[in-house]
Amino acid sequence: QVQLVESGGGLVQAGGSLRLSCAASGRTFSRRVMGWFRQAPGKEREFVAAINWSGGSTYYADSVKGRFTISRDNAKNTIYLQMNSLKAEDTAVYYCAARSVWSERIALSPAEYEYWGQGTQVTVSS
Numbered sequence: 557q558v559q560l561v562e563s564g565g566g567l568v569q570a571g572g573s574l575r576l577s578c579a580a581s582g583r584t585f586s587r588r589v590m591g592w593f594r595q596a597p598g599k600e601r602e603f604v605a606a607i608n609w610s611g612g613s614t615y616y617a618d619s620v621k622g623r624f625t626i627s628r629d630n631a632k633n634t635i636y637l638q639m640n641s642l643k644a645e646d647t648a649v650y651y652c653a654a655r656s657v658w659s660e661r662i663a664l665s666p667a668e669y670e671y672w673g674q675g676t677q678v679t680v681s682s
Contacts, residue, residue: 560578579632587609
């Protein structure tokens with residue numbers, strides 16, 4: 557079992573920055589591909605970014621490429637999402653997710669992630 561707890565959300569003006577954190581329980585964190593997703597009201601959950609177990613490989617949605625950075629600290633069982641140049645359309649609940657320890661590839665579909673956090677609200681005012 558893996559428990560994921562997100563933090564760092566809040567209200568920010570357009571053009572501002574936030575850093576989200578996701579703390580994971582368990583001893584298998586360092587072996588898992590991790591991802592960030594978001595869901596705006598009335599919309600489906602969408603992929604934002606993902607990182608492989610070592611941090612050496614990352615992937616981003618086109619909508620956030622160049623503005624967001626995903627990273628991880630395996631010693632702290634934590635992943636991060638640094639969000640810069642925020643836009644009103646980035647407003648959503650942001651979730652972190654973990655893949656199975658047997659899945660080594662980065663995945664873009666929410667269905668391929670095994671564990672989810674409760675989410676943290678990010679609101680960007682224009």
